Amino acid sequence: xxxxxxxxxxxxxxxxxxxxxxxxxxxxxxxxxxxxxxxxxxxxxxxxxxxxxxxxxxxxxxxxxxxxxxxxxxxxxxxxxxxxxxxxxxxxxxxxxxxxxxxxxxxxxxxxxxxxxxxxxxxxxxxxxxxxxxxxxxxxxxxxxxxxxxxxxxxxxxxxxxxxxxxxxxxxxxxxxxxxxxxxxxxxxxxxxxxxxxxxxxxxxxxxxxxxxxxxxxxxxxxxxxxxxxxxxxxxxxxxxxxxxxxxxxxxxxxxxxxxxxxxxxxxxxxxxxxxxxxxxxxxxxxxxxxxxxxxxxxxxxxxxxxxxxxxxxxxxxxxxxxxxxxxxxxxxxxxxxxxxxxxxxxxxxxxxxxxxxxxxxxxxxxxxxxxxxxxxxxxxxxxxxxxxxxxxxxxxxxxxxx
Numbered sequence: 001x002x003x004x005x006x007x008x009x010x011x012x013x014x015x016x017x018x019x020x021x022x023x024x025x026x027x028x029x030x031x032x033x034x035x036x037x038x039x040x041x042x043x044x045x046x047x048x049x050x051x052x053x054x055x056x057x058x059x060x061x062x063x064x065x066x067x068x069x070x071x072x073x074x075x076x077x078x079x080x081x082x083x084x085x086x087x088x089x090x091x092x093x094x095x096x097x098x099x100x101x102x103x104x105x106x107x108x109x110x111x112x113x114x115x116x117x118x119x120x121x122x123x124x125x126x127x128x129x130x131x132x133x134x135x136x137x138x139x140x141x142x143x144x145x146x147x148x149x150x151x152x153x154x155x156x157x158x159x160x161x162x163x164x165x166x167x168x169x170x171x172x173x174x175x176x177x178x179x180x181x182x183x184x185x186x187x188x189x190x191x192x193x194x195x196x197x198x199x200x201x202x203x204x205x206x207x208x209x210x211x212x213x214x215x216x217x218x219x220x221x222x223x224x225x226x227x228x229x230x231x232x233x234x235x236x237x238x239x240x241x242x243x244x245x246x247x248x249x250x251x252x253x254x255x256x257x258x259x260x261x262x263x264x265x266x267x268x269x270x271x272x273x274x275x276x277x278x279x280x281x282x283x284x285x286x287x288x289x290x291x292x293x294x295x296x297x298x299x300x301x302x303x304x305x306x307x308x309x310x311x312x313x314x315x316x317x318x319x320x321x322x323x324x325x326x327x328x329x330x331x332x333x334x335x336x337x338x339x340x341x342x343x344x345x346x347x348x349x350x351x352x353x354x355x356x357x358x359x360x361x362x363x364x365x366x367x368x369x370x371x372x373x374x375x376x377x378x379x380x381x382x383x384x385x386x387x388x389x390x391x392x393x394x395x396x397x398x399x400x401x402x403x
Contacts, residue, residue: 002204003051004202005203006048006052008046008201010113011162012041012106013042013194015191016169016172018187019186025184026079028153040063041185043117044057045105051090057117058104060182075143075146079182080098081096082103083102097147097150100124113130113131124175125182127172129195131195132168142159156204158202162199163196172190230247231244231247231322232244232245232248232321234320235321237319239273241262281308287307291304304322305323307319335352338352352397361374
């Protein structure tokens with residue numbers, strides 16, 4: 001049983017634009033595309049490891065709403081896999097039901113790196129890249145992947161360390177021999193290419209986030225907050241609960257059922273919570289509300305912060321409420337929660353450092369990136385967060401550290 005470890009080599013990894021309408025019929029309910037959703041095609045071989053390895057693999061997936069990752073602000077839904085045995089049977093059962101038994105390989109062709117993935121005698125996937133960008137060694141990340149299995153919609157973490165370099169995309173082809181679910185992913189434009197000479201990664205045990213192939217967007221979103229160690233609830237403007245995660249239920253006790261009122265025993269507490277919910281839903285308040293003290297049914301208080309719910313079916317009438325025990329840890333890593341605002345994992349780590357007063361040059365050195373990359377990334381971070389100054393970022397990070 002997982003966790004499973006692998007060392008992948010000769011990795012071809014390309015991100016591309018695709019026709020969203022062509023892909024929607026293949027998405028499980030509760031999994032949503034966003035304007036920034038990209039397609040991913042990966043081909044590699046993993047000759048060492050345990051659990052699934054040794055194996056070769058080709059895959060296609062898309063970034064979807066609900067589960068942030070390192071390279072994109074969303075998680076990655078794997079639509080289809082090509083992998084050889086004995087790994088194929090385990091992959092199909094645990095991680096990805098759309099798994100086809102086949103083989104994959106990548107090879108150097110002069111300055112180019114080529115990759116193919118085949119089933120039988122027919123090639124389904126082809127990709128060619130030209131590596132040549134800055135090499136970034138020992139890059140660390142935790143990516144969230146989704147898949148549909150007989151158990152339902154599952155999520156799992158891929159904790160990885162890799163040596164990466166940017167690559168020019170020469171060509172990406174999903175052939176006519178591939179099934180419809182892959183053909184729907186045919187690229188309409190390229191976003192970025194990467195070459196990883198070596199990736200060491202561990203796949204966690206999959207966690208069911210939907211009781212069937214039909215997922216629940218709210219529970220999926222709360223699941224990633226749970227993974228960050230935070231108590232959270234999705235709450236309507238009138239203060240009634242839509243859903244809570246496990247940590248939230250522990251804090252709220254018997255009042256954690258959907259349809260119940262979120263805590264707020266006094267008139268002042270209810271007014272403060274109600275105002276924060278209304279401003280958050282209307283997008284007229286701060287990205288994170290002032291802290292709100294709420295009485296607990298068993299005595300004592302918890303502290304709540306209200307944030308806009310950016311995606312999903314409840315984004316127009318509900319907000320995300322993060323809760324904490326005031327007697328718990330005083331400071332936390334803000335990096336994971338910054339991803340809730342649409343930052344990638346890499347952007348969130350940089351923002352967390354700069355937001356605590358670390359200069360961009362020092363932050364770049366700590367993250368093993370160039371100062372130029374750090375400063376250009378900070379511009380993207382400010383745009384995504386809707387802020388203009390480092391002091392505003394510091395204010396946001398300070399609040400997130402106390403969740």
